[in-house]
Every structure is written in C-alpha cells, then in structure tokens.
Amino acid sequence: MPLMLPSESAAARSVVGVADDLFAAVRGEGERRIRSGVIVVVDGLGAIGLRAHAGHARFLAGRMAKRDVAMSVFPSTTAAALTSILTSAWPGEHGLVGYRVLDRSRDRLVNQLSEWESAGIDPRVWQASPTVFERARDAGHPAFALGVAAYAHSGFTHATLRGAEFVAVASAGERVEAAYDLAAAHEGAIIYCYLPDVDQAGHKHGVDSPEWVTALENVDAALSRAIPEGVGVVVTADHGMLDVPAHRQSVFDETSSAMLHVRHFGGEPRMVHLYLHDDVDHERAAALWTSETDGIADVGTRAQAIAAGMFGPRVTDAAASRVGDLVIAARGNRALYDGTAADQRGRGMIGQHGSLTPEERQVPLIRLGALAR
Structure with missing residues (x-):
C-alpha cells in the first residue's frame, strides 16, 4: 500500500x-x-x-x-x-x-x-x-x-x-x-x-x-x-x-527476485530507501516489493511519498533526488536488511528507529x- x-x-x-x-x-x-x-x-x-x-x-x-x-x-x-x-x-x-x-x-x-x-x-x-x-x-x-x-x-x-x-x-x-x-x-x-x-x-x-x-x-x-x-x-x-528481535528481521539477498531491480539499498532497517536500476518501472517495482514485504512494511514510490507529505509540505529538487525510488517503512517492530551487503554488523543492533x-x-x-x- x-x-x-x-x-x-x-x-x-x-x-x-x-x-x-x-x-x-x-x-x-x-x-x-x-x-x-x-x-x-x-x-x-x-x-x-x-x-x-x-x-x-x-x-x-x-x-x-x-x-x-x-x-x-x-x-x-x-x-x-x-x-x-x-x-x-x-x-x-x-x-x-x-x-x-x-x-x-x-x-x-x-x-x-x-x-x-x-x-x-x-x-x-x-x-x-x-x-x-x-x-x-x-x-x-x-x-x-x-x-x-x-x-x-x-x-x-x-x-x-x-x-x-x-x-x-x-x-x-x-x-x-x-x-x-x-x-x-x-x-x-x-x-x-x-x-x-x-x-x-x-x-x-x-x-x-x-x-x-x-x-x-x-x-x-x-x-x-x-x-x-x-x-x-x-x-x-x-x-x-x-x-527489533532477531526473529523480526527480514533479510533480502540474491534469492529475492525483487532485489534484481535494486542498484542501492539505502536508508536504514526500519526506513529503507531503494534506488533502482535506470530501466526499472517504479510502479511495477513497488508492486513487487509490496508482495515481498506483505504484512511487515508499507511501500511507496518517491512520487507517492512526496505527494503524501512524508518529508514535509515542501520538497526541494535536491532533497527529492536523495529520496529512494521506493520508500519502505517497516511496520510494528520489524526491520529489513540488505543481505548482499559486505558489512552485516548492523544486524546486531537491538534498539532501532526510523519508521x-x-x-x-x-x-x-x-x-x-x-x-x-
């Protein structure tokens, strides 16, 4: 949604x-x-x-x-x-x-x-x-x-x-x-x-x-x-x-079809900015990630997040360029991790925020x- x-x-x-x-x-x-x-x-x-x-x-x-x-x-x-x-x-x-x-x-x-x-x-x-x-x-x-x-x-x-x-x-x-x-x-x-x-x-x-x-x-x-x-x-x-206990962490790696569209996995575990490859349709990618994160997060495109006022009533061009092509906000006490990243130390973090x-x-x-x- x-x-x-x-x-x-x-x-x-x-x-x-x-x-x-x-x-x-x-x-x-x-x-x-x-x-x-x-x-x-x-x-x-x-x-x-x-x-x-x-x-x-x-x-x-x-x-x-x-x-x-x-x-x-x-x-x-x-x-x-x-x-x-x-x-x-x-x-x-x-x-x-x-x-x-x-x-x-x-x-x-x-x-x-x-x-x-x-x-x-x-x-x-x-x-x-x-x-x-x-x-x-x-x-x-x-x-x-x-x-x-x-x-x-x-x-x-x-x-x-x-x-x-x-x-x-x-x-x-x-x-x-x-x-x-x-x-x-x-x-x-x-x-x-x-x-x-x-x-x-x-x-x-x-x-x-x-x-x-x-x-x-x-x-x-x-x-x-x-x-x-x-x-x-x-x-x-x-x-x-x-x-966020360990069993509430969701890890996305090469086995996830949704990750094929992702160029950069940014943000943080409870509020992810996904930056997609240039040829990827944002709406289709949002639908795929909505399916992948069903029940654990809400997914929106950059345009939807800005239109909803998520980042405030006014968004400059510079700020908009830094917002992910997709924005994913974790629900409850869930967190989303990039399983392809070389550094996985962040998965040991207990207290979290961002959503x-x-x-x-x-x-x-x-x-x-x-x-x-």
Whole structure:
C-alpha cells in the first residue's frame, strides 16, 4: 500500500520550530521573555519510553504533563530529525532525508552522520537551510553548542551547528552544568546541549535493558540540577526507539527476485530507501516489493511519498533526488536488511528507529526553568 503518515491530533506539536520558539522567547517575543535559552536534545528518548520508565526518571517524568509531547519528522532518525530541530526546516527542505542516501552525482550511498568528508560533500551546499545559531549570530546573540569532542569537526556538525561555538564536554552531567553556566554568563544566548547516552545504550542493548535504564537515570540526574534564574530550558528528543528481535528481521539477498531491480539499498532497517536500476518501472517495482514485504512494511514510490507529505509540505529538487525510488517503512517492530551487503554488523543492533510508530515519533517536549508552566 502507498505510504501515508498516520493521523495525528491537530494540536500535536512538531519538533520542527522548537529551537526557533526558544530563540523567540530569548528575544522577548511571545508569552514569556527569558534571559537566555537552553535546548537539550536527549537522543533516542521517546515519550512512550520515558513514561514507561517514569520510576527511573522521576525528575523528567514528574515535569512532563500529558500535553508535553511533540512529533518527530519522517524518517524518525537522527540525521533528519536533529537537523529539523536545529534549522526549523522539514527534511524535504534541508535535504537530510535519511540515514544513508544516494549522492546521484557520484552514484554512491552516503552516511549522513559520518561520511561527509570521505564522500567529499560540502555541508553548506548539501544542507543549505540556515540554523537557529546562524539566525542568533546574525541578530547579535551568542550561540553555543555542547557535545562530544569526537563530533566537534564532523561534517554533520558543520551542517547542523554552524553559527554556534562548539564546546566539548565529556559527561552528561558536566555538559548540562556547562550549558547552564553559559546561559547564566551570556544574556541573550541560545545554547544547545546534546546527550547521546540513551540512544547509544538502546542501539547496543535495547530499550528496557539495565544499560538503557542506567543511561536514562544518568540523564535524569544531570537535568535535575538547579537552573539559573531567568534561564529557560526545553528538553526534547530527535526520536524514540523500539526493540527489533532477531526473529523480526527480514533479510533480502540474491534469492529475492525483487532485489534484481535494486542498484542501492539505502536508508536504514526500519526506513529503507531503494534506488533502482535506470530501466526499472517504479510502479511495477513497488508492486513487487509490496508482495515481498506483505504484512511487515508499507511501500511507496518517491512520487507517492512526496505527494503524501512524508518529508514535509515542501520538497526541494535536491532533497527529492536523495529520496529512494521506493520508500519502505517497516511496520510494528520489524526491520529489513540488505543481505548482499559486505558489512552485516548492523544486524546486531537491538534498539532501532526510523519508521512511523508512536514509540519512534512521539518525543518529550518539557519546559523547565523560566519556561516551566
């Protein structure tokens, strides 16, 4: 069946625009004025996962009302969603439409998190939407981004954090403390604090694992520290996560007739971009893949996915060129793998995301400090 976003409440917030809303509060626009603002992104922390583990996150869960939820973008993956948070643009505008997408000029898949340099991609060209930090800098406001030292000079950082002064801080607790110190010291600042611990534990060990729970507890403890007077804080996430057991993995290799049409198998296991050979009819290929994935995924052509608004209300030509000829969204807790790939390490990943389930797309949107209700 063709892809279609599940119905959502008309009142549902989107992660698109969250950072700009915080910056507006710093400028004194809207209901409240704040001295400075901090946006904390807890990578991989879904609203459902947080509520299910409220006893291990008493600070965050205790401050999360029923309405304190936002919807992530599609695909519900870091490259797409984090860029949307920090640019206030949908994936169809900023162009990071998946985890691994096709650079058609070089006919190669590019990992949107880690392969900018090796692929020779210019972050300012590939991701041309201005960031909230550029808007802040241009308006004369200080801007800082706190994260892991290894990410300081990556292509993805240049694509999403340009305009901010990057500050490398080791642990979650130290990072939050440094963010609050900067907010107190620099009036009018916009500050981004990235916490990857929950996502990393979920991928490796799974949601509900002792390691995931420990990561959640550490993040909760970090965020429970006192917030300086006048500083507004928004805590959100790029996506949630669910576990995909081995028996829910579907592997497509040379024995699958549908793979004969595939030139590149991109995206990620829960949201696949299939790039077909030039002479393949997209509608027929979609019908074949619908049959191959019956009951485990929804299949649509590029044209159908764009028309359905999957990547946002506007899709640039550049972004459209990176969308697969076919787009396949896994149902439930299923995942689809390229059995012909030389590297099969990804099949050991337990916690996953990228598709359309509430576990993946519903994220917290918690206001603290001067923004608390």
